[in-house]
Amino acid sequence: MIIRLAKHSGFCFGVRRAIQLAVEAVQEGQPVYSLGELIHNPQYVQEMESRGVRVASSAESLHDSTVIIRSHGITKQQHEKLLEQGNIVIDATCPYVSKTHELIRQANIDGYPVLILGDAEHPEVIGMRSYGNQETLVVAPDEDVPNISSKRLCVISQTTQKLGHLNKLVQQLIPKVMELKVYNTICLATSQRQHSSQCLAMNSDLIIVIGGKQSSNTKMLSKLCSEYCPTVHIETEEELEPSVLSGKMRIGLAAGASTPENRIVDVYNKILKINGEEDLATSIQSIPLFKEESC
Ligand code: SF4
Known part of the structure; x- marks a missing residue:
């Protein structure tokens, strides 16, 4: 055999960075909370908990604490809430994920509604969507392309999608919209x-x-x-x-x-x-x- x-x-780079930031924060001696599990690995989350990184399920429950944002990010509203409630926020959102937030925000400013390719229930996509306006839509690879009423559209991908799925979506959209802006935000890792x-x-x-x-x-x-x-x-x-x-x-x-x-x-x-x-x-x-x- x-x-x-x-x-x-x-x-990957983003997960290593988030863990490093969490470990450094714990070494300061303060209790540290991660909003949601720091990474999608239950055994490792337990290990981190024993080192002092506790998991909080909502931004509302955190006041005057040190809070680490995990690599796939949180919503804009959660971020604002954490700051409003006096928390020290350590932003471990992977820079590749933060980039999608910025691209979505800018696309809206430039007049493009946004369609995200990804899993609508995944925290990364929930976070991405929160940076867009009301018209922001999400489509999963196995779903039908939604009706698009606008003549222009910006397509952006959850970082973990497959390139073939993004390609397929673009092919399906070309006959439906006059102007298509596509960001390949699938990360190298x-x-x-x-x-x-x-x-x-x-x-x-x-x-x-x-x-x-x-x-x-x-x-x-x-x-x-x-x-x-x-x-x-x-x-x-x-x-x-x-x-x-x-x-x-x-x-x-x-x-x-x-x-x-x-x-x-x-x-x-x-x-x-x-x-x-x-x-x-x-x-x-x-x-x-x-x-x-x-x-
Ligand atoms: S975007 Fe890529 S590098 Fe960043 S956390 Fe996700 S998989 Fe890792």
């Missing part, structure tokens, strides 16, 4: 993780995707990989059933942008143990990477 890890796996996981899936008998079940980018990896080979999505090594490895010679590991390295190592080691091997990995660097040149 060979086990290989997708070349781009695990924490997302496309890299998607590409390297897909390549690995093409060359594997089984893909194990590791990451939060609520993580949008991890779910997308699982969906993409399943187009090429059997795929299982797990959060921790405990969920890995030995039976899924049966008869599989080439095992691929992929992990979303909010998956900590130790989770990946734990899953790798569990596979080794199932195989009766004793020489376990001590860090992510010990896991062989899949070389993508052939894709």
